[in-house]
Amino acid sequence: MRNTARWATTIALTATAVCGPLTGAALAAPATTAPASLYAPSALVLTIAHGDSSATAAPQRAVTLTCAPTASGTHPAAVPACAELRGVGGDLDALAARDDVLCTREYDPVVVTVDGVWQGKRVSYERAFANDCVKTSYGTSVFSF
């Protein structure tokens, strides 16, 4: 079973390499186009810390998020967070600020990190926001934990 999963992963990665980068749409629905064992690994750890850099700010919270074959993890909103990530093809910088959130200009920075693997590609992401309200205004679920 382990070997089967490994071969399936190898095949999936090879297919990706041969066919070139998948589009956002293709990334959005791997579960519906392939058997459950035929998906690239996706497993993330997200942290939040008070400060403007993860190098100097100790994480206050850390959650896990797995999006395949099903949404799981200690992220409090795993299902919508996975849907949101799929919606932007895993590109965290593409999470746009919502218009319906008004924040003060107070500078009390928070820094978010996302590490691990998304659809077979390594992720090492860090983003600082001026304050917690601004952070929450980006996307709807991914950064809300």
Next chain:
Amino acid sequence: MRNTARWATTIALTATAVCGPLTGAALAAPATTAPASLYAPSALVLTIAHGDSSATAAPQRAVTLTCAPTASGTHPAAVPACAELRGVGGDLDALAARDDVLCTREYDPVVVTVDGVWQGKRVSYERAFANDCVKTSYGTSVFSF
């Protein structure tokens, strides 16, 4: 509840800062010395790839591992893996090779990465092994996924 958890985390981190680094023994049993909400975050993503460096080898498998308040995640042996990590105080380099495993000298390297947070401290770890057998000989559970 979110704020309560945040304050609890802040208090725990402050206590760590005031009291200095915890010893391995203290790290080993946070759940028995503190209420469930009073623990530093621990959430990890582990990957395995064929190659000698994560910079060049695409991950074949990726799993999550959370050790507090209870062992969980997509790691296939979360409970013993957490016990093993606690046993070495989160120091992955301290996982020793077992004597009861005999491996060939074949060079077919695999590289393991561990990223995230262990007991409130950021983890960014990478280790290459000469082959899969050698990898499995280190520790008993953490690298077996």
